[in-house]
Amino acid sequence: MKKLEFDIKIDAPTQKVWDILWNDDTYRKWTSVFHEGSRAVSDWNQGSKILFVDGDGNGMHSVIEKKVPNKEMVFLHLGEIINGEERPGDPKAGWGESRESYYLEQDGSVTVLKVKLDSPDEYADYFTTTFPKSLEKVKELAEN
Numbered sequence: 001m002k003k004l005e006f007d008i009k010i011d012a013p014t015q016k017v018w019d020i021l022w023n024d025d026t027y028r029k030w031t032s033v034f035h036e037g038s039r040a041v042s043d044w045n046q047g048s049k050i051l052f053v054d055g056d057g058n059g060m061h062s063v064i065e066k067k068v069p070n071k072e073m074v075f076l077h078l079g080e081i082i083n084g085e086e087r088p089g090d091p092k093a094g095w096g097e098s099r100e101s102y103y104l105e106q107d108g109s110v111t112v113l114k115v116k117l118d119s120p121d122e123y124a125d126y127f128t129t130t131f132p133k134s135l136e137k138v139k140e141l142a143e144n
Contacts, residue, residue: 012142
């Protein structure tokens with residue numbers, strides 16, 4: 001498991017960046033960088049289940065471990081979803097109980113968005129290349 005970190009400065013208030021991240025319409029836009037048709041299914045409350053799925057119904061099942069509006073969102077990934085079926089995390093595959101964390105900090109008129117991600121070794125290069133593209137999409141959506 002590799003610990004990856006990404007950050008970007010966005011010329012927008014934290015409230016707007018937060019909304020871009022977690023509003024269904026804009027979430028689908030910035031996560032399409034990972035896979036077209038990506039979406040999240042949840043009530044978005046701390047402690048609630050969340051499903052991260054692609055257009056084919058495959059993805060991850062997780063829980064919202066921590067939510068501090070406009071500041072922090074932490075997902076605990078519990079396992080995969082394959083053909084719509086939730087499966088427990090496979091420690092050999094590296095996805096068992098990994099975290100994905102988002103932090104927003106206001107710095108004057110700029111929001112600094114930081115993402116920390118536990119990645120299986122075999123996906124680290126993919127995330128290192130793709131996550132910055134997704135954050136650029138968040139920036140584009142928030143600044144326009």
